[in-house]
Amino acid sequence: MELSAIMKDKLNAGDNVVALHEGVLLQGWSPKAHRLLALVERNLSFGLFVFTTSRNPPQAFTDLTINFVVPIDSDFKCDIDSLSAESNSDIYINLSARNFKLFMGMDSGHETNHFFNELSRSMDLYLKNQQTLDFQWLKKYNINDIDLELGLMMNINGDNTSNNIITANMAVAENDISFPTGTQTLSSRESVIQRQMILSEEQYTNAQNFRIYIGTWNVNGQPTLSSLNDWLTCDSEPPDIYAIGFQELDLSKEAFLFNDSPREEEWLQAVTKSLNSKGNYKKVSLVRLVGMMLIVFVKNKHMDHVKNVATDTVGTGIMGKLGNKGGVAVRMDFHNTSLCFVNTHLAAHVEEYERRNQDYQNICSRMVFSNFIPPKTVKDHNQVYWFGDLNYRITEMDAISVKDLVRKNNFKNVLEADQLKQQHRAGNVFKGYKEGSINFLPTYKYDPGTNDWDSSEKNRAPAWCDRILWRGNSIKQLAYRSHPNLLISDHKPVSALFESEVRVVDLTKYRKIHEHIMKKLDKAENEYLPQVMVDNTEIIFHNVKFMEPQLKELTVANTGQVPVQFEFIKKLDDSTYCKEWLRIEPFMSFIDPGEKCDITLEVLIDKKSAYKMISGQDKLYDILVLHLDGGKDIFITVTGNYERSCFGCSLETLCYLKVPIKNIPFGKLMELENNKSNMTSDPYPVPKEVWYLVDHLYRHGLKQEHLFEHSGLRSEFVQIRNWLDNGTPDALPGSVHSVAEALLILLDSTSEPIIPYNLHATCLSAVSYYSQCKQIISQLPERSKNVFLYLCAFLQELLNHVNDNKLDVKTIASVFGEIFIRDPPRSRSDKSGHTRTSMSRKKTNFVYHFLVNDQSDLIINTSF
């Protein structure tokens, strides 16, 4: 059926459709919701009808809803304005009447012209005949004005549309309230413009191709070579950007424990010398964590277009502390495109691909460039190049077949068994990343100094440990290869060359678009107020458990006419916008009219907050203030219950618990934590939880390589926690690495460390003298002393097996030093890298004494 015929069905008899046209509500400037306009006549008087359609195109009159009816009378005004000179661009229409404003966009063309000719004719007719006209017929229509998009506009009267300057005193420091007024509007306006500029980027930038060279090499701790030309200058044309990553740059204990390395400078020199001599390069950034180093160079002539350079590092060793594995990254804006280079060294060992996947996830979530507001993560970049010793192996094929196939250049069959290819395909890792096809020999493992496969007795299948992946549009890989002539390491270097499209700003176009956006903004700012709907203002988290994150979603819908910027803001006297155990993502964002934004709230009770929950210092309760820039605030209440766990209890309390913590009432626990309980029974000398974990390690872990260096698996930690908290007759679950980590977490989650905070400084100044150290230990509270000596005795036993477990006393001392002599909470952030290094050394030395000396004199009074 014709639209005008459907319309006729909708209207009362005798009312005639004169003209019909469709437009989009111009909510600010993001065209979204369609509305149908109809000019209707009865006895020479005219009315303008606004319809929403539930089906497009409408099939029957029931598909139409009347949102508004306005008489074409003296109050009716219509302004048409085309913002740009080009003839085929959009037309903007501003309709207004009593209590009614409508701002719409239509494409210019014959139909639009016709509609507006009719509209102006009806306005003329009104002027001619106004004495005799009667608009009563318009009142007979049922109007459904619960139109979210339109609702606001109808209620607007003069005052509310005028420029709104809101000084939200909250969260604005006293001296920030500046005069003259308008500063706040200006700043929000600024961010709207910025965002609009980003959205219309295509219109003021041109695509230009640049060559990006990525290199990666695990150098196995070897000293540098005099020339790296074979690797870095293998292309005749010099690239625009170099990003070069190393792993195992330095395997010394110094580097491992204190992140000090003379190798950094040596390799930087070697790399700088070996860059393509046909180009002049400047170093943009160098970042290193233990043996992982990343250097980025850009051609001199491009340096002006490199902005906002930032770096971050993530260690994924045990408890996410040690930097023996992990990643380093450099991000930058190059012209108008954001680039991120990530160099990683993922978990080793043939069968451990799950741990490698976990390391990848960890790096994704913990690599944060925090000097941006909001902070940027790896995924927030137009282009990401991710490379390094990813350590994925060949498992489903024996070494002999692999060697045989690759010798015949038959890589395809071997790659079928490549863990990275398999995990990538299964979507378990590197989602959204691509990798080029591999036409080079496996890069690991060789006998150093040769091109021969590793001849040690292990006889492992060679593998492509060293890889380069990328993510982003318009990136073309020109080459992907290894460089077998560099012989010093058991790995071969790998490199890739890309031709990547970067957006380059055209200044003339930029200015024009900028002005265009400003004009639209002026208009919108004066007309509309921000308005949102939140689907839930009371978020409840049930049965939150220690170290198990829980997520809840919240949807904020922009039901107003203008883009909304929202942000969670601080309450008076608070230093953060939410409690430490809550994470809000995003905590600030933009929403276009008609659009929604999902906000994720994540509750995680970890070692920083668990003891507060147990002792009643804090509870799962917070009120969040969601602030709309230039608008109202909405309170969101977060509540929930926390399931008690031994993690977070003091050692003192645990010693009094003879049954699993599940069976202890919360009130009793709180009394114990606050020393308000008069327990009659004798306490255990050490907590049974500590005993269970240590005993398990004693029985199954003494010969385990890298005990206390490798991180455990999250899933196993959860099982171990449940086992300790619930108490079951089954054996303690999980691998020894996970048990070891659980032990460290248990000790690290108490409110006071073994060496209480008030002895922290004394302890660090005593490290040179074993006798003083012993003195400190002998003064510790009974239970802390017991646990300390018990663990030292266990560690000594562990170190009796170094032939099997390859452990090193300094490493163990360093790991336990951080745990025993935990830094007071507030001091952690404000120490410089140097002080922190010297503190780590002291802590290591402190524990070292107790691992190499006999403690029987201290133990004498203590019986286990």
Place this chain on the structure above:
Amino acid sequence: MRRATDASLPTFGTMSSKASESKMSSSQYSYIFKYIIVGDMGVGKSCLLHQFTEQKFTADCPHTIGVEFGTRIIEVSGKKIKLQIWDTAGQERFRAVTRSYYRGAAGALMVYDITRRSSYNHLSSWLSDTRNLTNPGTVIYLIGNKLDMESNRDVSYEEAKQFADENGLMFLEASAKTGEYVEDAFLKTAQIIYECIQDGRLDLNAADSGVQQKILQCETNPNVEKDKSCMQC
């Protein structure tokens, strides 16, 4: 019965809600006054605000979960003043959070419901918050709302008037439903603030005076320097 307590106040300039004013641009007012509305939940704070800014009454107005605001431009002694009104959530559980919003208010409207004695009994606690969290110059107006429900009255005019006098508050009874005396409360508050400015009792330079003086001609040409700042984004 005459509700407004201070009959000697002069009458005010006409208000500017007429359609002809709608084209008024932001630079045409001289001051911005910040108000807050506080009081127990359900006493009618949001309804008072809507009645004042939109001349309408919503019978089943939802609880305010947060802080909403409205604005209206009025005229006092020939000067245009923009009122920026913050309507707070009255529910007890939000009390700690809404305390953040008092600072910098030039006027505070403290509302109770004349048909609900408990809302009146809590006034002393609202008053101590208001006194503690605003500055000494803040004008506090006590409003007994729901005047249209005379038959259910639970707090007499005289009793509340005495409370107001003892604590040095302005006082009137009003109805957000009928609109009776609603304008008076908002406008008289502005009138007093304005007088305080005139005779120097309110220091405009104090950061939390709650008054901003509009300085005309503060528009800069936004195209000139902003180009630069945007280039880096």
